Amino acid sequence: MTKLKKAVVLITGASGGFGQQLTRQLLEADSRLILTDINEDILRQRVAAIQTEVKTGEVLACLTSDLSDMQGCENLYHQVKALDTPVDILINNAGVAVFGRMDEIPSEKWEYLMQLNLLTPMRLSALFGAEMIARQQGHIVNISSLAGWTAIAGLSHYSASKFGLRGFSEGLFHEVKNYNVKVTAVYPFFSRTPILQAERFGTLAKDFQGVPEHLITDPSDVMRATIQGIIQNKLHVFPDATANRLHLLKRYFPPLVDWINNRLSRR
Template sequence: MTQLYEAVVLITGASGGFGQELTRQLLEQSSQLILTDIDEAILRERVEAIQTKVKTGNVLSCLSADLSSRSGCENLYHQVRTLNVSIDILINNAGIAFYGRMDEVPSEKWERLMHVNLLAPMRLSALFATDMITRQKGHIVNISSVAGWSGMAGLTHYSASKFGLRGFSEGLFDELKDYNIKVTTVYPFFSRTPILQCERFGTFAKSNIGLPEHYATDPAKVINETIQGIVHNKLHVFPDAMAKRIHLLKRYAPQLLDRISDIFIRRFQGG
């Protein structure tokens, strides 16, 4: 089992919906947190709000980090090194999304998405795994998506990044298991976080009516399941009922899932 009590945990994308829940729930477990996001002022404001309600645990540092480039990832690593603490758990949570047909999304948008959603976790995992291998101890957590198991129109680039993260995580697991380093990958369905209000482009944007409220999951419950998966060293975590259903359908009844997805997409686009 992975111990959370006084564990030093680095969380990327800590200002977002999942990031705030990870912060709150890990503080409740008395973890020691290093939090990062692109806007340090917003991050500190949200952390202070959480700490007015949660008195356990400790926030060691709030760091500004732009993970859309190799230099940004390396800069974060060096900032963490200056704190003179060893990272027990790395949670690659930062992610972005948009909605639009593949050929109608500006290239700079989807290329940045790939950097943040896929290349940043790969870069940070490589940097921090070196220290974990030396210590023969550590845990790397990648927040993927059920879109990493089943693609959907309008989310082609997002799905590609999350499929890639799933493959990377599985390979990482096999490479690091002999060094007592655990790997956990999480595949949530759409949750009630700001990512649901992502930017939209082109044809799909004109007809899109947004995800109905009753489909979205509760981020607090998703992160609770995520933390249980981390504690029990699970490689794959499907933290909500919809994610579990999609995963099972994709494995055992993919044609049925395709038909269900077609119906869902038509409703989602107002068709």
């Protein structure tokens, strides 16, 4: 089991919907947090609001870094190293989405998405994972998506990044398991976070009516299940009922998932 009490946890994308819940719930678990996001002012405001309600745990630092390229990842790594506190758990949570037909989304938009959603977790896992291997202790958590198992029209780029993150997580698991380093990949369905307001482009954006409200999950519940998966050292975590069901359907009844995707695409 992975222990959270007094564990040093680095969370990327800490001011987002999942990031705020991870911050809150890990403070409640008495963890020691290093938080990062692209806007330090917003990050500090949201952390301060959480700390008015949660008095346990400790925030060691709030750091600013644009993680969409290698320089930003290395900058974060050196900022964390300067704290002289080894990271026990790395949670690669930062991510973005865009919606639209693949040829109608500006290339700079989907290339930024691929950098942040896929290459950033790979880069940070290499930087911090090397230290975990040397210490023979650590845990790397990648927040993927159910879109890493099945793709719908309009989310080709997003799904590509999340499929890639799933494959990377599986391979990483086998590479580091002999060094007592754990790996967890998380596959939530659509949750009530800012990613639902992702930029939309072109033909598909005109017709898409959104995800059915009754299917959208509560991020606090999703992150609670995620944290339990981390504690239990699970490789794959499906933190809500819809994600779990659709993943099983994709594995055993793929034509049914295609039918569901068609229904969603027409909304």
